Amino acid sequence: MTTLSAKETILASIENNIDDYMELVQTMYDNPEIGNEEFETMALLVNYLDQAGFKTTSGYVVPTGFIGEYDTGKAGPTIAVMCEYDALPEVGHGCGHNLIAGIGIATGEAVKAVIDQFGGKLLVVGTPAEENFGGKVSMSEAGVFDDVDVALMVHPGSHNGVGGRSSALNPIKFEFFGTNAHACKPQSGASALDAAVMSYLQINLIRQFVNPHTYIHGVIKDGGEAANVIPAYASLEYYFRAPTMAYAKEITEKAIKAVDGICAANGVTYQTSTYECPYEDTVINYLLADVLTEKYEELGLTDVQPVDEVATGSTDVGAVSYRCPTIQGFIKICGEEVNAHTVEMANATISPDGKNGLIKAAQGLGLTILELLENPEKLVAIKQEFDTTIATLK
Numbered sequence: 001m002t003t004l005s006a007k008e009t010i011l012a013s014i015e016n017n018i019d020d021y022m023e024l025v026q027t028m029y030d031n032p033e034i035g036n037e038e039f040e041t042m043a044l045l046v047n048y049l050d051q052a053g054f055k056t057t058s059g060y061v062v063p064t065g066f067i068g069e070y071d072t073g074k075a076g077p078t079i080a081v082m083c084e085y086d087a088l089p090e091v092g093h094g095c096g097h098n099l100i101a102g103i104g105i106a107t108g109e110a111v112k113a114v115i116d117q118f119g120g121k122l123l124v125v126g127t128p129a130e131e132n133f134g135g136k137v138s139m140s141e142a143g144v145f146d147d148v149d150v151a152l153m154v155h156p157g158s159h160n161g162v163g164g165r166s167s168a169l170n171p172i173k174f175e176f177f178g179t180n181a182h183a184c185k186p187q188s189g190a191s192a193l194d195a196a197v198m199s200y201l202q203i204n205l206i207r208q209f210v211n212p213h214t215y216i217h218g219v220i221k222d223g224g225e226a227a228n229v230i231p232a233y234a235s236l237e238y239y240f241r242a243p244t245m246a247y248a249k250e251i252t253e254k255a256i257k258a259v260d261g262i263c264a265a266n267g268v269t270y271q272t273s274t275y276e277c278p279y280e281d282t283v284i285n286y287l288l289a290d291v292l293t294e295k296y297e298e299l300g301l302t303d304v305q306p307v308d309e310v311a312t313g314s315t316d317v318g319a320v321s322y323r324c325p326t327i328q329g330f331i332k333i334c335g336e337e338v339n340a341h342t343v344e345m346a347n348a349t350i351s352p353d354g355k356n357g358l359i360k361a362a363q364g365l366g367l368t369i370l371e372l373l374e375n376p377e378k379l380v381a382i383k384q385e386f387d388t389t390i391a392t393l394k
């Protein structure tokens with residue numbers, strides 16, 4: 001009997017257990033649960049990790065978060081594989097997070113089979129509510145990733161790639177407080193709505209004077225109740241998005257300054273609040289991206305797209321990327337004609353391409369982790385790049 005190398009063990013673990021992983025993916029597809037309601041999904045994944053020999057905790061940091069730990073008891077790096085598993089209303093797993101979970105579990109089980117040879121600690125982290133509440137933000141703030149050497153995941157989509165930047169998102173609510181009055185005796189009132197409308201217009205004007213790839217978009221949430229009453233209350237909800245959180249905060253300050261002046265002009269007071277979870281931008285680790293590219297190509301994947309430098313949206317992966325070297329790769333499971341957040345994308349996760357994508361993505365992550373376990377100096381270089389980049393962003 002010949003013994004398998006660590007690499008062969010990882011590849012075989014994923015191929016041999018693929019039916020189990022696809023059963024998990026199918027179960028999540030059949031029972032989609034939206035963010036912060038993923039209790040059955042959490043139980044499903046935790047149960048699998050238990051049986052695979054991980055020490056698990058359910059309800060970790062947030063009610064539907066979990067962690068599976070495997071500690072070799074020997075010195076070595078701490079590796080975190082992230083699982084998302086929240087669905088969307090109406091389109092179920094239209095963002096393919098059920099496949100992300102399958103990829104994470106498969107990667108975890110494969111790496112667990114070899115990590116004793118090297119030492120260190122393996123974490124499979126269940127990070128819920130990516131779409132709406134940012135489970136990774138809560139976990140990052142709780143320090144889950146502070147002692148992690150590298151955090152990895154792969155998201156399904158219409159191309160193979162090593163991920164890209166995402167916009168920092170600062171969600172700010174402006175509330176305006178005026179004085180009610182009969183609309184035919186307006187001189188005794190102060191219109192919160194006027195202040196809100198002027199603020200909306202002025203914030204629009206700020207747009208011309210911001211850096212490229214900065215987006216400011218808002219709505220009037222409250223604007224009064226009746227035409228014959230001068231409104232005493234109005235509110236605006238805004239997203240300030242920018243290439244970095246530092247810059248998103250800078251343009252938020254510009255807007256607040258404008259609102260301040262407008263309120264003075266209208267005899268109205270205001271207050272601001274953060275009304276949703278802020279998402280940091282995604283910090284790229286190019287050395288880590290290089291390793292995943294190399295492993296993807298070794299597995300026969302072609303057209304592996306390089307780091308996408310232009311952010312098109314925001315994700316809670318950003319929060320993790322400010323705490324430790326992080327990568328969110330992509331795996332192709334459908335054609336370009338399939339959009340994210342659709343039933344077609346959900347269907348792709350349980351298709352033959354979805355299955356093949358799970359295998360390649362988990363193998364790509366598994367071999368990336370193996371590379372770092374076998375070559376600690378690479379991990380040192382990756383962490384140095386992380387420290388250098390973060391220092392420029394603060």
Ligand SMILES: [Zn+2]
Pocket residue numbers: 095096097130155
């Ligand atoms: Zn997604």
